Amino acid sequence: MIRGKIHIISACILLISILTACQHSGYKINNSQGSFIKTDSLVGSGRLIEAIISPYRDSLKLEMGKVIGKAEYELSGGFPEGLLSNFVTDLVPVECERNGFQKPDICIVNVKGLRIPISKGDITVENIYQLMPFENEIVYLTMSKDQVLELFDFMASVGGDGMSGASFGINGARAVDIRVQNKRLENRNYIIATSDYLADGGDHFEVFQTAIERKSTGLKVRDAIIKHIKELTASGDMISSKLDKRIYYAQ
Structure with missing residues (x-):
């Protein structure tokens, strides 16, 4: 057969x-015959x-189907910030450091790339693959003060996104009261951890394509999430996050 x-x-x-x-x-075909075969x-x-x-x-x-952790409550996406994007952007710098890389100043992920929420209760490996179905890699970008300002203005114009290591208010389509590592923007270069998809200009993050330098880490975003959840579980912690006004609407 x-x-x-x-x-x-x-x-x-x-x-x-x-x-x-x-x-x-x-040559040209002048006549042809065909038939369907089930x-x-x-x-x-x-x-x-x-x-x-x-x-x-x-x-x-x-x-x-392996259970790797347990969520205290549902972590979902949202704008201008969300529990899920805060959780992911907070863990990426930690896992980068654990793999021998310097701690980035800022971490950026796109909320749209986090496909499903983390539901309350048991978390399986499959859940994280559903959450992050892409083979996105974490990359480091070196950006100037002006480029960071342009980045935050863009994020403000679309109503926020996933970010850690910094904070800003949204006033119209502009970012105001910007802080990076609790300090006002300084005239220096900043290290930003993000996905290779965004670094390539995906989801309209074209500003990343102007970065001064780009460095690959070899770490997958999904692998970092799985590893971090396992580490928290091994320490006896449930998976949780919080909203802390890292991005907010200015009065």
């Missing part, structure tokens, strides 16, 4: 190759295929 499938597939590939070759050589009877599950896939599927299911 499998051998028969291979012959059919090979024949299709050969036909496509011939037709493609004809097109490149200048693939249900050809594909099937197959005992051999099932025997090969089953161990990997079962192992993956077991790993994804």
